[in-house]
Amino acid sequence: MTSRTATADEHEGLLDGEERKVKVDLTRDEEHAASYPPGTFRKVIGAIVGLGLAIGLTYAVPAPQVSTAAEEPEKGSLAAALVACFAAQPGLAGSSCLHLARPWTLATDPDTGEYKYVPFWNLIGRELLGMGQKAEVADAEVKEAIAVARAEAEKAEVEEFKEVEVRATPVQEDEKVPPLAPHEDDAEPVEVPLERPEALDRFYAALTRTQLGLPGAITRAMHYGDSAIGNDGITGAIRSKLQARFGDAGHGFHLLGQPNASYRHQGVRFDERSQWQHCFIIFDCKKDGYYGLGGTTFESAGGAEIRLSTAQKGPMGRKVARYEVWYAGLPKGGKLRLKLDEQEPVELETAADQLEDRWHVIETDDGEHTLSVRAAGGGKVRAYGVAMERSVPGVVYDEMSQIGALTRRLLNFDAEHLQRQLARRDPDLLVLMFGGNDMNTQGTMEKYRAEYSSVIQLFRKGDPQLPCLVMAPLDHGERDGSGKIVTRPIVTKLVQAQREVAQAEGCAFFDTYEAMGGSGSMGRWVRSSPALGAGDLSHLTHHGHKVVGSMLYRSLMQGYADYRQRIAGTPVKALSEAPASGSQPVKADTPSDAAP
């Protein structure tokens, strides 16, 4: 049936040999009934019987008489349930634990009432049991998110944001706020609108001033959160959108070093040449509570150095005109050496009678720069970070991630110190996104609400009217007994608790969890292509960051459009009459002085 006209020798590489020609004749048919020796199937039938008996045994043994996880394996992993069961029922009684290992049960999903596992799902579940429609809706939601991710990825190719034109003429007495000009972003659908957007009116007023190009109209937002905003992912996405629309007024606040391996900001090149000793607020390592604006102090007796440079690629962080170094005066304090580009360095004496907050401003031309901050000896120095801004109207969006932080860890701040730090920064919006780590702790929702309220009150102590936005945590998934990724039960409780806190404190609220698609959304995001959710079922990929950032941006802009509609025709001067944030006096300050 087969003949070979030429064969190749054993050759080393795939494409080294000669062509091997085979001729096959399929016209001859030797097909006839098989004959096989006795015993051909003995072993394989034995194996099938053995396998069948082993599986059958899991159904034959009675259910174990133990509590919690062992009784309800779907609430935890099978391994944990088996371990708990065998521990509770030692010896022969433990054989009933095999009941938990049944490969197929008729368990149903409490949310949907559908079977958790249907064999041959694509035919039986999807077509015969009609489970396909719901799955297709969930699938469509993910596709929508993926479409956003793709669109965002394409938009990132912009090299530079358009500058906002600064008004040359002063605002006239009778000048009215014009209606909001149509913008392409406002045509995009909003997944979940903000709850109580009117709580952000002062922020929207600042945005309006910025958009009108009033001189010095910089809108500042500060976004505190846990690892959900680490790497400047979500915050970078929001910053990018806001700056593209309202102008780039600079990168904002950056810590003086890396409190953890994943601290990295978009639009800033930084090089910690010699490491600072840092103390991160979540470890409660400074009993004085002076952690600086970013929640981490950096100390060195000499040698530690960081260099912060403007970005060379992408639209963000390309220019800076004003550096503000945040540091502390302290007894026996040493010197802090600041060097801008190739200019002569400036040395700051940090010695003081007592611990106090200080700032030093370096103003320069609006362009590409590198600032080096170095502990220059003479004693220990303590510093917090650098704020990088420009002098043009625009938005500054600070990423203030507190990786691994429970919400209550922010209460480790000394209240007056934080008040001074915030007053100096003078934000127009405070965003809080915590909860990811609180999901792993024991405690009641009542206690949690009280903690979260305390944090908001602490941050608004110096400026009770500071607009605040509570951003709910991301969906957090876990695997159930049947293998599906489901939402952890605590997620919805925590989201509800935060919603109530936001309402009680007069903050706006963004339901991130619902915007992602609600129940089971993390599972769908993890399995999408490109993946939007990370493998730990708690975090997002960079694509996911862009999608969530974009969702929040659109919700914020919906609120902004409504605000502009409300105030259209009112005097522009009234915009400035909103109570100014940061109006509290700065108690311990050194005068801001320009660099040579």
Add this chain to the structure above:
Amino acid sequence: MLFVSFDFLLFIVPVLLISWGLSHVPVLRVLFLIAASYFFYMAGPETDPLQPPWYYVGLLLLSTVLDYVCSRQIWQQREAFEGKDARAKTAATRTRNFWLGVSLVGNLGLLGYFKYTNFFLGVFSDVAHALGMSVVVPHLELLLPIGISFYTFQTLSYTIDVWRGRLTPEPNFRKFALFVVFFPQLVAGPIVRAHEFLPQLHRPPRLSAEAMTRGMYRVLIGVAKKAILGDWIASQFTDAVFNAPENYTSLEILLSLYAFTLQLYADFSGYTDIAIGVALMLGFVLPENFERPYQAKNLGEFWRRWHMTLSTWLRDYVFFPLGGSKGSPGRVYFNLWLTMFLVGMWHGASWNFVLYSNIHALAMVFNRWNRLRKRGAATAKTRAMWVTGMLLLFGAVVGLSSSVLQLGQPESLGLAGFAVLMFLIVARLPETGTAWNTALHVLLTFHFTVLSRVFFRADDLDTSRKMIAGLLRFDAHGIRDGLITPAVWAVLLFGIGYHLLTPKGLVDRESYAVFRRLPGPVIGLLLALLGLAVHLLLSSGPRANIYFQF
């Protein structure tokens, strides 16, 4: 349907029993296996995102009918084509080429539409942007039919072989249909050629106790590889790093590449083991797909050992028809590059795979040049050529790194320096020599495959860039405590050590000798324990084979 699943157990036991029962009635046996294969194709599990609905099986049927008809039409012209009447011969040639064209356009058209349309639209958009034009291209919501890259190549090779006169067309449609849809190899290979499979349907099934035992052995090994070395490592470590590389240190990123290299091999070769094992128990022999690829001494050898049925397919249907190793050196290098480029691009439609394909294709070109070049005393001219060559390589890598990957200047320079260093080491290393020399060649080849996997696994260019930037950061954070459990370490080291160091023949022979002495019920118990282990380790359930998406 996934092999490592309870669904498959519910499916395969009755299929085996009925197939054995029908082995005395060949017609019914073939019809039954066709029906079982279609059911296997349509009855997959619930996945996120959803897999194509059952009616996508129509494409499979279309491909079957298309090539059955085309091959018969081609064969009908044989007498005229081989005759002496010039006019009849010309007409026959035209008709034969027409039907070959129908098959090529039909098969490659389907593959191209479902797999490459969005990529080409994206390329068009990227090129337009690069030229300063503002173009909005649609993104089609296409579902890739499972296994289309495999069954398309299979049916295509059949028609081409008939056209070449190396195969007579299968006279029996049901046998041809079974060749196309035979479920063990339908969705992820091995890619079976007609001359390997169809003759098996023209003789009685080869059922024997030895085939049954060997089949069970391959299934057992395959499940262990796929579930533990493949899926489990991915769920414990690799996926997390590739999903957010910016969260990981340089060493952790490097380790994830080793882990993925092991995972990919275990995933695919484990799947192949199960396919071959199941086929054996049904009375069929499928070709091998892997031969300890990570023990290859150079890249040419690696591709002879990795996914052998794909690489040899492209060798036989692209490289040789282009002229193979015959012709001018330039032509041979072009043939080589094109073949390996297509091998790479077969895996996926994205810029990542364009880079991956070119890296491997150019490395294959280098591999051939390095083996065939004259090694003699260096002259001023050769030194100058080497220096120029190295400068060109350095410049090209810097250019690509900074433009395509958008790496920063230090990273681009670092990557270019590394490329030049590797080039020089491989070029200066003697081809043969001591065991140490062989070990060094194996290690270098292994690491080339490990590092190039960045582009294979990353979702997009941005992720690849982050992975490479993370690697080149050379941060001093090491591997953070608690990130990798001792169990994952143990499995990783065992897996890499096993596949890198142990001789396949010896290991397989010895372990099989032990296995075949086990009584049937004990094997059944072993399978049950393995199933339980999979259930315990993979709470999310086994994943689809990585090659499903191709």
